[in-house]
Amino acid sequence: MTATLLHGDRNVVGVVTSGGTESCLLPVKTYRDYGRRARGIRRPNMVIPETAHVAWEKGAEYFGVKAVHAPLDDDWRVDAGAVKKLVNRNTVMILGSAPDYPHGIVDPITELGRIALETGTPLHVDACLGGDILPFAEMLGYDIPAWDYRVPGVTSISADTHKYGFSAKGASVLTYRNIEMMKHQMFVYENWPGGVFASPALLGTRPGGAYAAAWAAMQAMGVEGYKAITKETMEAAKRLIDGINGIPELEVIGRPNASVFSYRSVDRDVNIYAVGDLMEKKGWHIDRLQRPEALHAMVTPLHAGVVDAYLDDLAQAVSTARAKPELALRGGAAMYGMIANIPLRGMVRKNILEMFAGMYGPDAKMIDPASAGINDDEAGEVPLAEKAAAFYLKLRERFRR
Ligand SMILES: Cc1ncc(COP(=O)(O)O)c(C=O)c1O
Known part of the structure; x- marks a missing residue:
């Protein structure tokens, strides 16, 4: 089902994993081993956007692959020109996000695909967030930049059923363009006294209950169900984004492609973290970003009914933060x-x-x-x-x- 949503052909294969992090860790290991076996790379690096999810830093640390960070362009997408310069003969993979967690913006996957093909480097698309919403948004006619297997050069994609697939936590899908690449993910140990051991993913015993729940969620929702909630989600996100951009002291960062976005203060007398504290006091759950300092929102259909309340509270929080600058130094x-x-x-x-x-x-x-x-x-x-x-x-x- 996921391969179809990602426009993969019949060669696209994959595994169900325990979540986004496992679906990010594994490609690092896969491409490290592919780089070593096929290209003799001994000191591997991977070129990832500054906004790559932190799970990629974890993967770099766990698997001994150096993370080389590519800066963003003026649209807050990874700068493809910079990526091209950073790729060298020790680069085992390139990463793009669809979209990135901090700002909800899809990286220029088509350009990254070109670099991947020119340099013979695998390209993973982290669609842990977008994998189960962008396909439906596209079906609904939203303008979504190319990011899936239709883009030449993309070699693997992760998509989390436990995010916008609305399944129980503990399930994600990691796919590869072909089984040849995925073979480098497999672990086999033939000399263990416990028996010959082989496993396709990171865990030993796997959370089958969560996987079954993910399958059931997909069956229950169906394409039409996902389209309906995607529409509600996208509309709620748009109303929030427009409303926040309508508050003079605030600005939504870049132009988010789906339902995740962040906003910052453009007024030096308004501390955005103080705004966050005031919003929390009003009962909202607020995620804080850094570099730049901003607040973050992930929209679901449940938020459709509270858009106006959020915007009213936010406008009030902004004026309180401006009136009480000392809040910036508290809590x-x-x-x-x-x-x-x-x-x-x-x-x-x-x-x-x-x-x-x-x-x-x-x-x-x-x-x-x-x-x-x-x-x-x-x-x-x-x-x-x-x-x-x-x-x-x-x-x-x-x-x-
Ligand atoms: C783009 C992206 N990749 C990976 C992850 C990691 O997913 P998880 O929290 O399921 O491990 C997240 C989580 O938000 C994400 O947004």
């Missing part, structure tokens, strides 16, 4: 501001690892959900945020000096 705003701006990135890493050790160590405390919201003056502040804010102020002082 979540201070913490996210610190994380985004600390020049010594190693310190961020160190602090997060310490926090993890606190969470998972023997003295771990459960976070009290009642106090986990971002509070202002009256109620008890989030201890972590408070600590982070104090740390940020100290750092700022140090750098000023």
Whole structure:
């Protein structure tokens, strides 16, 4: 079903995996091994957009493939010219997203396909987010740039059923243009006392329940069902994007292709993270981005009924953030501001690892959900945020000096 949606021919093959991350990790291993076996590459690198999902960084770290980051063009898509310059004889794969997680924008897959063919480098399209919405948006007549197997040069695509396929969590589909390439993904160990072992994907025992649920969701929804919810989703996203662009202090980043987008402040008196905190106080779940600092939204059909409420709350949050600039130094705003701006990135890493050790160590405390919201003056502040804010102020002082 997924191969058909992606316009693959009968040679397109694949595996069901446990989620987007597994569908990103595996191509790194596959193409590393293909590069080694077919092209003798010993010090592999992969050229990925700056906006590639972080799962690709994980793949790079796990499989020992250096991630080379390509910058974005003026439209917030990966700069194909830069990709071309970065590909060298040790490049085992190129990546494009359809769309990327941070800004919801499809990379120039046709241009990347050309580079892939010219240089003989595999090209993976990470459509974990878009794989089960872009095909239906196209069927509905939305203008979607080419990104699937119709693009020459694309060698594999990941598409998550547990995102816009609306199945239970724990299922994604990773496809390859042909079985020859996918063979490099397979693991076989013939000398294990437990028996000859072979597995097509990353896990040993796999979450069959989630896979069955994904299959059932696809059967139940059918093409017409997906088209109906895609229409609702796309319309809700468009109303939100237009509404946010109508707030003078804010701007949606680039021109998102589907239902995921981000927005930032274009007014130096409005701190976008403070806006995020105020929105959370009103009960919205807000994801924060960095580089540039922005807030993020992922729209589903459930949001169609709350577009106006979101926009009203956002307009109010923007005027409160402007009226109370001190909010930028409190709670979540201070913490996210610190994380985004600390020049010594190693310190961020160190602090997060310490926090993890606190969470998972023997003295771990459960976070009290009642106090986990971002509070202002009256109620008890989030201890972590408070600590982070104090740390940020100290750092700022140090750098000023
Ligand atoms: C583009 C993209 N790739 C990969 C992933 C990783 O997916 P998962 O969270 O299912 O592991 C995500 C998650 O949001 C994503 O947006």
